[in-house]
Amino acid sequence: MSTLIYMKKDAAKRTPKMKAGGRERNKERTKERILKAALQLFRERGLERATTREISKRACIAEGTLFNYFKTKEDLALYFFQKETEGLIRWFRAEKRLQKAPLAEQLFAIIHRQLEYIEPYEDFIGAVFARSLQPASSLSPLSFDSQELRLKYLRFIREILAAAEERGEIPPVGNLGAYGVGLFYLGIVTHWLHDGSRGKQRTLALLDRALSFGARMLQKGTWEW
Amino acid sequence: MSTLIYMKKDAAKRTPKMKAGGRERNKERTKERILKAALQLFRERGLERATTREISKRACIAEGTLFNYFKTKEDLALYFFQKETEGLIRWFRAEKRLQKAPLAEQLFAIIHRQLEYIEPYEDFIGAVFARSLQPASSLSPLSFDSQELRLKYLRFIREILAAAEERGEIPPVGNLGAYGVGLFYLGIVTHWLHDGSRGKQRTLALLDRALSFGARMLQKGTWEW
DNA sequence: CTTGAATTATGAGCATGCTCAACTTTTCCG
DNA sequence: CGGAAAAGTTGAGCATGCTCATAATTCAAG
Numbered sequence: 001m002s003t004l005i006y007m008k009k010d011a012a013k014r015t016p017k018m019k020a021g022g023r024e025r026n027k028e029r030t031k032e033r034i035l036k037a038a039l040q041l042f043r044e045r046g047l048e049r050a051t052t053r054e055i056s057k058r059a060c061i062a063e064g065t066l067f068n069y070f071k072t073k074e075d076l077a078l079y080f081f082q083k084e085t086e087g088l089i090r091w092f093r094a095e096k097r098l099q100k101a102p103l104a105e106q107l108f109a110i111i112h113r114q115l116e117y118i119e120p121y122e123d124f125i126g127a128v129f130a131r132s133l134q135p136a137s138s139l140s141p142l143s144f145d146s147q148e149l150r151l152k153y154l155r156f157i158r159e160i161l162a163a164a165e166e167r168g169e170i171p172p173v174g175n176l177g178a179y180g181v182g183l184f185y186l187g188i189v190t191h192w193l194h195d196g197s198r199g200k201q202r203t204l205a206l207l208d209r210a211l212s213f214g215a216r217m218l219q220k221g222t223w224e225w
Numbered sequence: 226m227s228t229l230i231y232m233k234k235d236a237a238k239r240t241p242k243m244k245a246g247g248r249e250r251n252k253e254r255t256k257e258r259i260l261k262a263a264l265q266l267f268r269e270r271g272l273e274r275a276t277t278r279e280i281s282k283r284a285c286i287a288e289g290t291l292f293n294y295f296k297t298k299e300d301l302a303l304y305f306f307q308k309e310t311e312g313l314i315r316w317f318r319a320e321k322r323l324q325k326a327p328l329a330e331q332l333f334a335i336i337h338r339q340l341e342y343i344e345p346y347e348d349f350i351g352a353v354f355a356r357s358l359q360p361a362s363s364l365s366p367l368s369f370d371s372q373e374l375r376l377k378y379l380r381f382i383r384e385i386l387a388a389a390e391e392r393g394e395i396p397p398v399g400n401l402g403a404y405g406v407g408l409f410y411l412g413i414v415t416h417w418l419h420d421g422s423r424g425k426q427r428t429l430a431l432l433d434r435a436l437s438f439g440a441r442m443l444q445k446g447t448w449e450w
Numbered sequence: 451c452t453t454g455a456a457t458t459a460t461g462a463g464c465a466t467g468c469t470c471a472a473c474t475t476t477t478c479c480g
Numbered sequence: 481c482g483g484a485a486a487a488g489t490t491g492a493g494c495a496t497g498c499t500c501a502t503a504a505t506t507c508a509a510g
Contacts, residue, residue: 023476023487052467062490067468183412190408217442248457248506255458277497287460292498 031069033059038076047077047124077124082149084117089156103164104215110160111185111207115192115200122193154178170218184210256294258284263301272302272349302349307374309342314381328389329440335385336410336432340417340425347418379403395443409435 037058041050052073056063070076088110092098098109118125158178164170173180188210192203262283266275277298281288295301316338317323323334343350383403389395398405413435417428 027488051465053465063467064469064490065488068488073467183415186412186415187408190411251506252458276495278495288497289461289499290459293458298497 030059030061030065034061034066034069034076035079039080042077042080042124043121045123047073050124078149080121084114085149085153085156087117088114089152092156092160099163102215103160103169104211106160106164107181108207108211111188112204114185115189115203118189119200125189125193150182154182157181170215173218184214252294255284255286255290259286259291259294259301260304264305267302267305267349268346270348272298275349303374305346309339310374310378310381312342313339314377317381317385324388327440328385328394329436331385331389332406333432333436336413337429339410340414340428343414344425350414350418375407379407382406395440398443409439 034055038050038055041055041058044050052066053063055076056066059066066076070079091113092110095109098106101109154175155178158175161170161173161177161181165172188203188207191206192200195203197203259280263275263280266280266283269275277291278288280301281291284291291301295304313335317335320334323331326334379400380403383400386395386398386402386406390397413428413432416431417425420428422428
C-alpha cells in the first residue's frame with residue numbers, strides 16, 4: 001500500500017527527468033513558475049483566498065515543494081515587494097531629469113510610481129502591507145527578510161534626502177528624516193487603501209498638498225526647533 | 226453511536242441546568258468568561274498562539290459556542306480595544322485638570338495612557354493593531370465593527386481639538402486634524418512596537434518632541450498654507 | 451405541569467498553512 | 481559505469497479557525 005502512494009504524477013505536465021539544463025537552472029525556472037502562479041492567484045483572489053494548494057497546482061509542483069522555495073506564504077508575498085523595491089531604485093537611478101528636480105517632486109514621483117505599480121493588486125496589498133507592520137518576532141523567520149527590505153527602502157530614501165541636503169534645499173535630517181518619509185508613506189498607503197474616489201484622485205491630491213507643505217516647512221527652517 | 230456523541234460533559238465544572246437567573250444573565254456571564262479566558266491566553270501566548278480551542282476549554286464551553294458570541298477570533302480581540310477606548314474616554318472626562326491643559330499635554334497624556342494600558346499585551350497588540358489597518362472588505366463582518374471603533378476614537382479626538390480651537394490655541398483643523406492625530410498615533414504605536422529601549426523611553430521621547438513640535442507649528446500659523 | 455417553539459450549546463468535520471519522513475533524481479568519485 | 485551521498489520532491493498528516501446539523505435548554509402559553 002505504502003509503495004503505491006508515491007506514484008508518478010501526470011507526466012504530460014512536467015517531464016519527470018529534467019536532466020537537461022543543470023540544477024540551478026531548473027530551480028530558477030521553478031521559482032519563476034511559482035511566482036507567476038502566485039501573483040496570478042493573488043491578483044485573482046487576494047492574499048487570503050489564494051491557497052497554497054492552488055498555487056502549487058498551477059505551478060505544477062507538490063505543495064511541499066512550494067515551501068522549499070518560500071518559507072511561508074507571506075514570504076512569497078513579500079517577494080513581490082522586494083522585486084518592486086529593487087525596480088523602483090533602478091528606475092530612479094535611470095531618471096536623470098528627476099535626480100535634479102526639487103525634493104518634493106522627487107518624492108511625489110517615487111510614491112506615485114509605487115501606488116501605480118501596486119494598483120492592480122489592491123485587494124491583497126492591504127493584507128500584506130498591514131502584516132508588514134508587525135514587529136520583528138524572533139519566532140517568525142519572515143521578520144528578518146522583511147526588516148532587510150525595509151532597510152533597503154530606508155537607505156534609498158536617506159540617499160535622496162542627502163542629495164537634497166547637499167543642494168542646500170533642506171537642512172540635515174539624517175536617519176530620522178528617512179524614517180519620517182517612511183511613516184508618511186505608511187499614512188499615504190493607508191489613505192490610498194480606503195480611497196474610493198475615481199482613480200484614487202483624493203490620495204494623489206493629499207500627496208501633492210502634503211509634500212509641498214512639508215517642503216515649505218523645511219525651507220522655512222522650521223525644522224530647527 | 227450517534228446517540229452517544231452528545232453526552233453531558235464534566236458536570237463539576239459547569240452546572241448543566243442553570244435555570245436560575247434568566248437567559249440574559251447567563252449569556253452575559255458566558256461572555257464574561259470567554260473574555261476573561263481569551264485575555265488570559267492572549268497575554269500568555271499572544272494572539273496567534275492562543276487557540277480558540279483552548280480559550281473555549283478554559284471558558285468551559287464548546288468551541289462552537291465561542292463563535293456564537295464572537296463572529297471571529299479577531300472580533301474577540303477587538304473587543305479588548307473597544308473596552309479600552311471606552312475606558313479612555315471615560316477617564317479623560319473625569320480628569321478635570323487635563324481638560325484645561327494645553328493640547329500637546331492632553332494628547333501626550335492620552336497616548337501615554339494608551340501605551341501604558343497596552344504594555345502587558347505587547348505580544349499580541351502587534352497582530353491586532355496591524356490587522357486593524359486593513360481596509361474594509363465587504364466580506365469581513367468584522368470590518369464594520371472595526372470601523373465603528375475607529376470612528377468613536379476619531380470623534381473623541383475631534384472633540385478635544387475643537388476644545389483647543391475654542392480656547393484659541395490652534396486654528397480650525399476639523400475632521401482632517403483628527404485623522405492626522407490618528408495617523409500620528411499609528412506611527413507612534415509602530416515605533417513603540419519596535420522600541421527595544423528600557424521602558425520604551427525612546428518612544429516617549431519621540432512622542433514628547435513630536436507633540437511640542439506639532440503644537441509650535443500650529444501656533445506659528447504654519448497651518449494656513 | 452405539559453408542550454412546543456425559540457434560543458443556545460455542542461463537537462464532528464472542513465479547508466487551510468505548513469511539516470516531515472519517505473522517496474527520486476542528480477551529482478560526484480572511484 | 482556503479483553506487484552512494486547530496487539535493488530536491490512528494491503528499492499524507494497535523495493544528496487551527498470556523499461552520500453546521502443536531503441536541504439540549506429555556507420560557508411562555510394553555
